[in-house]
Amino acid sequence: MKRHKMKGQGASHGVSKTHRKMGATGGGKDPGRIWPGKRMPGRMGCKRQTNRNLKVYRVNNKHNILYVGGCIPGHDGNYVRVTDAQRKSLPSPPPFPTFYCDSDDQPEEKFADEIMQPSNETILFEPLKHDS
Numbered sequence: 001m002k003r004h005k006m007k008g009q010g011a012s013h014g015v016s017k018t019h020r021k022m023g024a025t026g027g028g029k030d031p032g033r034i035w036p037g038k039r040m041p042g043r044m045g046c047k048r049q050t051n052r053n054l055k056v057y058r059v060n061n062k063h064n065i066l067y068v069g070g071c072i073p074g075h076d077g078n079y080v081r082v083t084d085a086q087r088k089s090l091p092s093p094p095p096f097p098t099f100y101c102d103s104d105d106q107p108e109e110k111f112a113d114e115i116m117q118p119s120n121e122t123i124l125f126e127p128l129k130h131d132s
Contacts, residue, residue, distance in 0.1 A: 003044040049073040056082075059110045063123060 001008055001020055009015050009023065022041060026034050051073060058067035072080055111117050 001041075003042065004039040006039070055112070057112050057115050060108065060123065061106050061110070062108045063125075065123070 006022070008020050009018055011019060022039075025038065025040075051071065054068050054070040054072075056066060057069055058065075060066075066082065068082070074080065
């Protein structure tokens with residue numbers, strides 16, 4: 001209703017459960033379809049979506065990979081912006097994954113406390129072989 005500035009239907013006098021419905025969509029037998037551009041309900045605005053309380057399970061510093069549990073909005077291959085929660089102040093030092101090492105020799109991978117760490121590498125990149 002807000003998207004197309006529709007008024008809606010009456011709040012009384014015989015209206016039953018259709019106060020915010022769109023009403024009629026078009027003809028019946030002729031034309032037998034809905035015209036292109038018909039104003040219908042749908043998502044309005046909100047190009048940016050925010051999902052809260054997602055758990056970061058693993059950080060791979062070598063390949064810049066972040067393992068997040070939960071539903072991530074957007075299509076495959078899109079960019080995702082990950083930030084810390086701003087609802088309350090963080091303890092000192094901040095919890096994983098916000099904590100940064102002061103030295104340059106950071107571990108290749110960091111895991112959350114409740115995750116079992118694998119004993120061998122899980123990400124393997126093999127160089128492409130070109131036939132000569």
